[in-house]
Amino acid sequence: MLEIKKITKIYKEFAIKDFSINVEKGDYFMILGVSGAGKSLLLELIAGLIKPDSGTIVFEGEDITNKNIHHRKIGLLFQDYAIFPHLSVKDNIAYPLRLKKLSSAERNKRVLEYAEKVSISHLIHRDPSTLSGGELQRVALARILAMEPDCLLLDEPLSSLDVQLKEGLRTLLRKLNREGLTIIHITHDFEETISLANRLAVIHDGTIVQQGTPKEVFQYPGNEFVAKMTGIKNFFKTKLIKEPPGNNVTALINENIKINLLSEEQNCEGHILIRRRDIIISESKLQSSACNNFEGIITETIPQNTGIEVIINIGVEFFVLLTELSFEELKLGEGKKVWISFKASSVRFIKN
Amino acid sequence: MGHDLLSQNYNPVTRNSQPILRDQRNINLLFTALGGLVLLFIIAPLAGLFFSTSPGNIIETSADPEVQRSIWLTLITSMAATLCFAIAAIPLAYLLAKRNFRFKRLVLGIIDLPIVIPHSAAGIAILGFISRDSAVGQLASMFGLNLVGHPIGISLAMAFVSIPFLMNAARDGFANVPIRLEKAALNLGASPLRVFFTISLPLARRNIISGLIMMFARGMSEFGAVIIVAYHPMITPVLIYERFGAFGLKYARPVSVIFIVVALIFFIALRLLSKENKNAGNQKNN
Numbered sequence: 001m002l003e004i005k006k007i008t009k010i011y012k013e014f015a016i017k018d019f020s021i022n023v024e025k026g027d028y029f030m031i032l033g034v035s036g037a038g039k040s041l042l043l044e045l046i047a048g049l050i051k052p053d054s055g056t057i058v059f060e061g062e063d064i065t066n067k068n069i070h071h072r073k074i075g076l077l078f079q080d081y082a083i084f085p086h087l088s089v090k091d092n093i094a095y096p097l098r099l100k101k102l103s104s105a106e107r108n109k110r111v112l113e114y115a116e117k118v119s120i121s122h123l124i125h126r127d128p129s130t131l132s133g134g135e136l137q138r139v140a141l142a143r144i145l146a147m148e149p150d151c152l153l154l155d156e157p158l159s160s161l162d163v164q165l166k167e168g169l170r171t172l173l174r175k176l177n178r179e180g181l182t183i184i185h186i187t188h189d190f191e192e193t194i195s196l197a198n199r200l201a202v203i204h205d206g207t208i209v210q211q212g213t214p215k216e217v218f219q220y221p222g223n224e225f226v227a228k229m230t231g232i233k234n235f236f237k238t239k240l241i242k243e244p245p246g247n248n249v250t251a252l253i254n255e256n257i258k259i260n261l262l263s264e265e266q267n268c269e270g271h272i273l274i275r276r277r278d279i280i281i282s283e284s285k286l287q288s289s290a291c292n293n294f295e296g297i298i299t300e301t302i303p304q305n306t307g308i309e310v311i312i313n314i315g316v317e318f319f320v321l322l323t324e325l326s327f328e329e330l331k332l333g334e335g336k337k338v339w340i341s342f343k344a345s346s347v348r349f350i351k352n
Numbered sequence: 353m354g355h356d357l358l359s360q361n362y363n364p365v366t367r368n369s370q371p372i373l374r375d376q377r378n379i380n381l382l383f384t385a386l387g388g389l390v391l392l393f394i395i396a397p398l399a400g401l402f403f404s405t406s407p408g409n410i411i412e413t414s415a416d417p418e419v420q421r422s423i424w425l426t427l428i429t430s431m432a433a434t435l436c437f438a439i440a441a442i443p444l445a446y447l448l449a450k451r452n453f454r455f456k457r458l459v460l461g462i463i464d465l466p467i468v469i470p471h472s473a474a475g476i477a478i479l480g481f482i483s484r485d486s487a488v489g490q491l492a493s494m495f496g497l498n499l500v501g502h503p504i505g506i507s508l509a510m511a512f513v514s515i516p517f518l519m520n521a522a523r524d525g526f527a528n529v530p531i532r533l534e535k536a537a538l539n540l541g542a543s544p545l546r547v548f549f550t551i552s553l554p555l556a557r558r559n560i561i562s563g564l565i566m567m568f569a570r571g572m573s574e575f576g577a578v579i580i581v582a583y584h585p586m587i588t589p590v591l592i593y594e595r596f597g598a599f600g601l602k603y604a605r606p607v608s609v610i611f612i613v614v615a616l617i618f619f620i621a622l623r624l625l626s627k628e629n630k631n632a633g634n635q636k637n638n
Contacts, residue, residue, distance in 0.1 A: 049535050069538040082536035086554045095550075096540040147540050 001025040001182060002046070002151055007055035009045060014038050016045065016206045019055070023151075023184060023199075028177045030193045031186040032229065033203035039186040040079065042203070043153045046184070047076040060150065075149030079156050081140040083128045089115075089139050090124045096147035114142040118172060134165040145176075152176070154185040158192055167351055170195060174352065190230045194218070194271050195350050202226050219319065224305075233319040234274040240266050240349065251349065257315050260291045261347035270351040276321035278346035281310065281330060282339045290341040294318075298336050301327070312340055398612070405605045413606035419591065423614055426587040429503050430571035433511035434518070434564055441515060442560060445522035446552060450531075463519045471513055475580030478509045482581070501582045509581040510571030517566035525559025526552060558626060565622040572615060 002023040009016045016038045023029045033039050044050050046057060048069040056065045064072060084092055093111045102110070115121045118138040128136060137157065144152065154173070158166050174196060177183050187193060193200050194214055201211035202225075210222040218235065221227035238251040240263060251259040251272050259272060280286065285293050296314030303309075308327045310320045318340055332338065413419055447453075448460065466474060482499040483489050492499050499505040529552050537547040553560075575589035583590060588611045596604035 047539055049539070069535065070541050070543055072539075073541070074539075076536075076539050078532060078536055080532065082530075082532050084533060084537070084551060095537070095542070099541050099546075143540065 001027075001060060002184070003058040004046070005056045005058065007042075007045060007052045007057065009041060009050065009052045011041075014041070014206060016041055016052075018207060019203075021201050021208065021211065023182060025182055026177070026180055027182055027184075028174075028196055028198045029182075029184045030197035030200040031184065031203055032188070032190060032193050032200055033186070034188055034229065038206040039188075039203060040155055043076055043155055043184070043186060047074050047153055048072050049076070073147070073150045074153060075144035075147055075151070076153040077137075077140055077144055077155060077157055079160075081133075081136045083136050083139055083143075085128055087128070088124075089120070089126050089128060089131070092128065092139055093124075093142045093146050095143060110146065114146045117145060118142045119168075134161050134169075137161070137169070141172075149181075151182045151184065154183060156187055157185070158187070159189070171352065190218070190232070191273070191350055194232075194235050194273070195352060202229060204229075219317075231275075232273045233276060234279075235271050236316060237269075238272050238349075239269050242266055251347070253316055257294070259347055260344040261349060262344050263349045265349060265351055268351055270349055273348040273350065274318075274342055274346060276309065276319050279318060279320045279340050279342045281312070281320055281322060281326075281332070282341065283330065285339050286341050288341065290343045292344060292347070293339060293341045295337065295339050298332060298334050298338060301332065301334060312338060314340065401605060401612075402609055405609050409606045410609055414610050418586075419588075419607055419610065422586050422588045422591045423611065425503065425506075425585055426572055426589070426611075427614075427618070429506045429587065430510050430514075430568050430574075432503075433507040433514070433571050434568045436507070437511045437515055437567075438518060438564060441518050442522050442553075445519050446526045446548065448519075449523045449526035450552075464516055466513050467516050471574065471576030472580060474512055475509055475577035478505075478512055478577060479581050482508060501584055503582075503585065505581045506578050506585075506587060507571075509577040510574050513574050513577050514567040514570035517570055518560075518563040521559045521563025521566060522556065525556030525563075528559070529555040561622075561626040565619070565626060568622070569615065569619055572618075 002021075004019060004021050007016060007019045014036065019042065021029070021031075031039055031042065041050070045052050048064070048067060052065065056063055058064070059072070059074070084095065087095070090111055093114055094107055097107045097110055111124070112121060115124050118141050120135060120138045120142060123131065123135055123139070128139065131139065137160075157173070158169060161169060170192075173183065173185070177196075185192075185196065197214050199211070199213055200217055201208045202217060203209070204225050210217050210226050214235075217226065218230045219233050221230060236251075236253045238253050238259070240249055240251055242248070243250050243258075249261065249263050249266050251261055251263075253259065253272075261272065280290065285295070294314040296312040296318070298310055299313050299317065300311040301308055302311070304321070307321050307323050310322065310327070310332060312318045312320060320340060330338075448456065448463075479500065480486060481488055482492070482505055484493060484498065484500070489499060492504075497504070499508070533555070534547050534551055537551045538544065542550065573589060575593065578587055579590050579593070586594065588607065592604050592607050592611065595607055
């Protein structure tokens with residue numbers, strides 16, 4: 001759907017070099033990178049706010065590299081929202097609708113629909129100067145949806161929101177994507193990426209260092225930078241359920257693996273994360289305070305700069321990092337049966 | 353914010369060092385006294401003018417058809433000059449604020465030119481430009497018009513000397529419109545022309561309105577350029593001059609007072625209008 005081929009744009013301070021990605025229709029494509037990596041610049045190139053020095057951008061089979069901004073139908077949600085201060089919330093949302101030949105009744109109806117979609121119907125008559133950051137962002141989102149974009153570009157939309165708003169927006173973005181909207185979302189937060197992306201690219205110094213599905217990139221980082229950027233390899237899609245005795249909350253992976261955790265949430269979906277260094281390997285089941293204990297088989301051992309990474313299959317693959325000393329003492333090797341244990345408090349849950 | 357900054361700067365002075373405080377107070381006193389003199393210099397002649405003219409005289413003069421005609425003529429020619437030239441000047445101000453092009457500095461210099469050249473010289477230049485043997489004069493005479501001594505000629509002379517006020521204010525206004533908002537509007541599918549009318553122009557309106565007021569006021573008070581282009585029909589500044597020359601100070605005073613009052617009424621009314629806009633704009637920008 002959107003093919004970016006070897007885009008280059010060089011500024012004095014930083015540059016995008018030979019940047020290529022391929023986004024399919026319906027993708028939730030995330031671009032992950034530290035700040036200053038040229039992520040925002042990339043979105044401005046795709047939206048047409050700036051023109052690349054070289055390379056092409058092909059959208060739905062058409063070369064749009066030199067197409068004017070206002071003919072592109074690629075909506076960009078600006079990081080600072082870019083709400084028009086002289087227009088009410090309603091007129092902001094109606095702005096793209098006024099370009100279509102609609103009766104005013106039809107236009108009002110649609111403004112309400114889009115406001116409803118992002119849950120700001122109650123703010124419709126307000127002046128933007130009276131709104132909070134999170135509310136302004138939703139106005140901006142409603143306004144972009146009103147233009148009915150073929151593709152939505154998001155510039156760190158979650159970074160300035162508090163936890164509760166974050167969750168709400170994540171749910172909304174996921175819903176929009178499920179309804180068929182292709183989304184390209186840039187972020188520096190890998191947890192966000194795990195919970196939203198179906199494909200991602202890691203960008204560093206203006207070039208892509210790796211791209212693929214979250215599993216491919218996070219569990220098998222192509223180089224040191226990606227590994228450091230992403231950090232957590234043990235992440236699993238999960239469902240939180242209540243267990244009858246004592247009503248403890250457990251996370252269910254693949255319907256059969258139960259992980260104990262500490263969470264105020266219940267009966268919802270999300271991801272759990274467990275750091276490699278928080279997991280203990282032993283030859284037999286440990287008698288300890290750790291209440292997550294599983295038996296599995298070592299499928300791979302990978303020497304690293306700092307210690308050795310061991311992959312253990314307990315139905316799903318767990319990544320564990322340990323020192324060479326422990327590795328040798330336990331006589332670990334591929335094919336060996338071992339136990340892994342970790343505390344409920346070392347399991348982190350990210351709600352969908 | 354300005355207030356905070358001031359008090360921050362001021363506090364250490366008041367707390368720590370009395371001599372500095374005294375110096376500060378002396379400077380404030382000195383500057384206030386000097387500033388007071390300037391204010392007095394502006395107010396005193398005007399007040400003198402008002403007090404030395406009897407109400408009866410003013411009422412009598414304001415009933416004079418010649419005076420009334422000249423005031424209407426002045427208001428209308430200046431208003432026409434402002435509105436007609438605004439249509440072309442505002443888009444140019446936009447270009448100057450938002451685009452970079454060759455010779456931009458030259459264009460900026462040309463725009464400021466009418467401020468620095470003597471207005472009588474400007475009048476001579478305009479006269480040459482619109483007289484019967486110029487291209488413009490010939491074009492006008494094809495429609496049976498002689499621009500010299502015609503309200504249109506007066507408007508042109510007023511516009512020539514007052515256009516920089518509008519241009520510069522409008523340019524500042526457009527320069528303050530964040531480019532991101534314009535890009536956001538383009539991104540939503542609006543054409544550049546539409547973005548100009550729906551985003552840039554409304555957001556720059558404060559400065560534009562204030563520029564229009566300045567241009568109108570400046571045009572209305574123009575004497576030097578106008579008297580060369582048209583002695584008749586008489587705009588009020590010329591009428592004041594004529595009464596002074598023919599009858600003396602006593603007869604020039606009532607017309608002056610009436611014209612100043614009319615000008616002030618317009619000036620204050622338009623100023624209030626732009627202030628309302630300014631407040632609205634401030635609220636929305638916060």
